[in-house]
Amino acid sequence: MLKIADRTFRSRLLLGTGKYPSFDIQKKAVEVSEAEILTFAVRRMNIFSEEQPNFLEQLDLSKYTLLPNTAGAKTAEEAVRIAKLAKASGLCDMIKVEIIGDDRTLLPDPVETLKASEMLLEKGFIVLPYTSDDVVLARRLEELGVHAVMPGASPIGSGKGIINPLNLKFIIEQSSIPVIIDAGIGSPKDVAFAMELGADGVLLNTAVSGAKDPVKMAQAMKLAIEAGRLGFEAGRIEEKEYAVASSPTTGMVTS
Numbered sequence: 001m002l003k004i005a006d007r008t009f010r011s012r013l014l015l016g017t018g019k020y021p022s023f024d025i026q027k028k029a030v031e032v033s034e035a036e037i038l039t040f041a042v043r044r045m046n047i048f049s050e051e052q053p054n055f056l057e058q059l060d061l062s063k064y065t066l067l068p069n070t071a072g073a074k075t076a077e078e079a080v081r082i083a084k085l086a087k088a089s090g091l092c093d094m095i096k097v098e099i100i101g102d103d104r105t106l107l108p109d110p111v112e113t114l115k116a117s118e119m120l121l122e123k124g125f126i127v128l129p130y131t132s133d134d135v136v137l138a139r140r141l142e143e144l145g146v147h148a149v150m151p152g153a154s155p156i157g158s159g160k161g162i163i164n165p166l167n168l169k170f171i172i173e174q175s176s177i178p179v180i181i182d183a184g185i186g187s188p189k190d191v192a193f194a195m196e197l198g199a200d201g202v203l204l205n206t207a208v209s210g211a212k213d214p215v216k217m218a219q220a221m222k223l224a225i226e227a228g229r230l231g232f233e234a235g236r237i238e239e240k241e242y243a244v245a246s247s248p249t250t251g252m253v254t255s
């Protein structure tokens with residue numbers, strides 16, 4: 001079970017809701033993924049406009065926890081404003097802090113992320129910041145009291161997968177709050193790898209919404225989460241430099 005603040009979830013897959021070919025495909029993908037937490041950019045969702053179509057209206061919202069995100073914010077103040085808007089709409093008091101510090105790489109601004117997290121915690125939000133894979137920043141965020149840290153695997157939408165597993169491992173080892181690997185996932189192998197590293201969950205969007213068959217890919221991601229987690233819990237064998245025979249050699253009749 002994934003536990004964030006006082007809430008528990010059976011699924012360790014968090015799904016983004018952007019850029020699907022159609023609402024119908026998106027709905028099916030969300031269903032087969034069995035994800036319980038869905039994230040969406042408050043700024044891109046027409047939550048206050050009844051004339052505009054809205055993906056959330058297609059769903060049975062009682063089945064999901066909505067995780068609004070502050071995508072589009074460049075400063076802590078903007079992120080707080082977006083978070084307040086989300087709360088005012090009555091959707092959720094959980095917020096994914098996403099403050100982009102660089103337009104080309106879409107990597108997060110660590111200073112503004114830390115500042116926004118502090119401000120949002122003071123206002124009583126359940127705060128999940130998207131961060132760079134920096135072990136010190138992750139520690140500082142945990143010390144502030146955030147409810148999970150979400151270090152990136154690689155730049156958003158790049159599909160490059162986990163480019164620095166060692167940094168993620170350091171963060172996982174030191175954290176006593178959930179570590180959710182967020183952004184840059186390309187395929188199910190990246191998800192299984194993240195889970196085998198000991199991550200508590202994975203948040204992804206483009207790898208599913210941009211796949212040739214998003215529904216099939218959503219199912220593959222669900223299975224990868226489960227396989228990776230099982231593998232982590234089972235405890236993998238140690239890697240060795242040289243071969244070790246798989247069959248026992250003791251008691252073997254030699255000529």
Ligand SMILES: CC(=O)[C@@H](O)[C@H](O)COP(=O)(O)O
Pocket residue numbers: 015016017018039040069071098130155156157158159182183184185203204205206207
């Ligand atoms: C939807 C969302 O929150 C994204 O900003 C997130 O980081 C996912 O990134 P990918 O699209 O690379 O999976």
